[in-house]
Amino acid sequence: MCGIFCSLGSAPIHPTPETQHLLVSRGPDSVCTHTFHINGVQSRYLTFISTVLSLRGDHVYAQPLVDPATQSVLCWNGEAWKIAGERVQGNDTEHIFNLFLRAVTLADDDGDCKHALHKLASAIASISGPFSFVFFDARNSRLFFSRDCLGRRSLLQGLDENGSLKIVSVCDGSSSSLAFEEVGTDGIHMIDLNPCSDLPLSGRTSVTEMYKIETLPWSSDPQPPAGYLKSPLPPMNMSIPMEQPPPLTADSQFVQDLEARLRESLKLRIQNVPEPPGYVQGHSAKIAVLFSGGLDCTLLARLSHDLLPLDEPIDLLNVAFENPRVAAAENFNRQKSSTPSSSPPPSLLSIYEACPDRITGRSAHKELQTSCPGRIWRFIAINIPYEETLVHRDQIKRLMRPHNTEMDLSIACALYFAARGKGTTQAQTTSASSEEDYYTTCARILLSGLGADELFAGYGRHGVAFTKHGFEGLVSEIHLDVSRLGQRNLGRDDRVLSHWSRETRFPYLDEEFVAWVLRAPVWEKCGFGLPLPVPLEEQQLVDDGSRRPDAEKLALRLVALRLGLRSVSLEKKRAIQFGARTAKMETGRSRGTDTLD
Structure with missing residues (x-):
């Protein structure tokens, strides 16, 4: 995980002190600056700053990387797990830099900008893993920048008050009025900075208006049309069953393959992780899970048990908030049903323990302990008083910009405090005065179950689509979710989660895993329209004769089973x-889509 800052202006331009602090929070192991002067009709300066969170290799690889032969520059924030199908061992940054340098060298012969863009995009298409980057081809004065097609790493583009270009991991400035926007995940972007190229147009308000940006877009077509590059992800299987599909069971081939492929995705992300600062063998964790106790995250925790040494603890980060509106409603209901003398107000601790995610988290924690004995499963109860939420609210709003709605804030708050990893490891269910064992995880790797709902039909709207329009409606709804993954909120989440010098990894969003799931027919991924499981699995899944597994994400449910x-x-x-x-x-009629003040 790294922080990136790149500026283009008539003089060297540096981030504000606040932005510099946020970049260092993302990458505290190394901070370096490099400036490049472009001579021409209009003298211009490129300023590059990279901060590094070192998670691969045997030492800290400082950035920006600068090629001594050409003076080309790379700021890389990503994890290249594989290049052209081959696993990358050790640190990946130098591998990526050499890959980019070779690509632009091959494109030098004809001097065609679009050819250079296509060559570099072809190199980028060979990378498997999350990334954002800024790459300056100094020999040809071309600036390239992009994010991976799923948008798993943050990168913003914007203009300062003087119209100077900034490409940065977090908004550079606290004002929400500054014109920053997420860099598109639709392709690879290039700005030609040659002296003969078009100069910026003054008076414009956005990067796309100010600079002539060439973009080579991705296409999921097996044979992309002219001007497009083949996407790492294939088109989704839109098949509709012509007859009743067979039941999906724990022994179905797809379910067995799903377990194996998810295990492979996870293996890339949790094995060979270096010891974080403050690590104590047998006590500290290298890996922590953003843990609600739900299906997706608990499945990742369970598979991690099979892939990590038994003496390595796994931390489970479970966050619960004091919500004054909920507490007031519960207190009102208690007073209506009981006399004040027999109904004392609930303690603050019991308010946390009553949170839905705390209840499911405790339950899933116990099930992990039972099914995986010998492992230290450290359940970290992260309890956030309302006053603490208010103290950090402006900081959270600053990190999530340019997103700025009530729903953005409510989601970002949960991620922000969960990623901080500071709570208590002792169950507290009775009295707020009970002795607590305070603990902050030293793990720098966080696992997230994000992506499972989109791939396996986990949202309520998937059921609604099937009820209204059958398999055709279900397939269309899943396709909509998958197609807009890169345009959703992963950039926002990355800015919030990375603030605590931790990197979040998404095993369900591994390119090879996603591609495999996309090729599968819908009836192998979820249980809508399928007959009940065969008797053996039915007996295992039915709870006290009344509870059955939901159709949503049935394949993942069967893996868990x-x-x-x-x-x-x-x-x-x-x-x-x-x-x-x-x-x-707070009380009131606010909606999730309302804009914040």
Whole structure:
């Protein structure tokens, strides 16, 4: 994980002190600056700053990388797990720099900008893993920048008050009126900075208006049309069954393959992780899970158990908030049903323990302990008083910009405090005065279950689509979710989660895993329209004769069942803002889409 800052102006331009602090929070292991002067009709300066969170290799690889032969520059924030299908061992930054340098060298012969863009885009298409980057081809004065097609790393583009260009991991400035926007995940972007190229147009308000940006877009077509580059992701299988599909069971081939492929994705992300600062063998964790106790995250925790040494603890980060609106409603209901003398107000601790995600988290924690004995599963109860939420609110709003709605804030609050990893490791269910064991995880790697709902039909709207329009409606709804993954909120989440010098990894969003799931027919991924499981699996899944697994994400539920997570396989989907109770903390008629002040 790294922080990136790149500016283009008539003089060297540096980030504000506040932005510099936020960049260092993302990457505290190294901070370096490099400036390049472009001579021409209009003298211009490129300023590059990189901050580094070192997670691969045997030492810290400082950035920006500068090629001594050409003076080309790379600021890289990513994890290249594979290049052209081959696993990258050790640190990936130098591998990527050499890959980019070779690509632009091959394009030098004809001097065609579009040819250079295509060559570099072809190199980028060979990378498997999350990334954002800024690359300056100094020999040809071309600035390239992009994010991966799923948008797993933050990168923003914007203009300062003087119209100077900035490409940065976080908004450079606290004012929400500054013209910053997410760099598009639709392709690879290039600005030609040659003296003969078009100069910036003054008086414009956006980067696209101010600078002539060439973009080579991705296409999921097997044979992309002219001007497009083949996407790492294939088109989704839109097949509609012509007859009744067979039941999906724990022994179905797809379910077995799903477990194996998810295991492979996870292996890339959790093995060979270096010891973080403050690490104590046998006590500290290298890996922590953003843990609500739901299906997706608990499945990642369970598979991690099979891939990590038994003496390595795994931290489970479970966040719960004091929500004054919810507390007031519960207190009102208690007073209506009981006399004041027999109904004392609930303690602050019991308010946290009553949060839906805390309840499911405790339950899933116990099931992990039962199914995986010998492992230290450290459940970190992260309890956030309302006053603490208010103290950090402006900081969270600053990090999530340019996103600026009530729903953005409620989700970002939960992610921000969960990623901080500071809580208590001792169950507190009775009295707020009970002795607590305070603990802050030293893990620099966080695992997130994000992406499972989109791929396996985990949202309520998928059921609605099937009820209204059958398999055709279901397939269309899943296709809509998958197609807009890169345009959704992963950039916002990255800015918030990375603030605590930790990197979040998304095993469900591995390119090879996503491509495999996209090729599968819908009836192998979820249970809508399928007959009940065969008797053996039905007996295992039915809880006291009344509870059955939801059709949403049925394939993942059956994997959980195969791994001994019976209760987890029955858990229902719940949005983080409601599970942690960050939604609508104040009384009033605010909606999630309302813009913040």
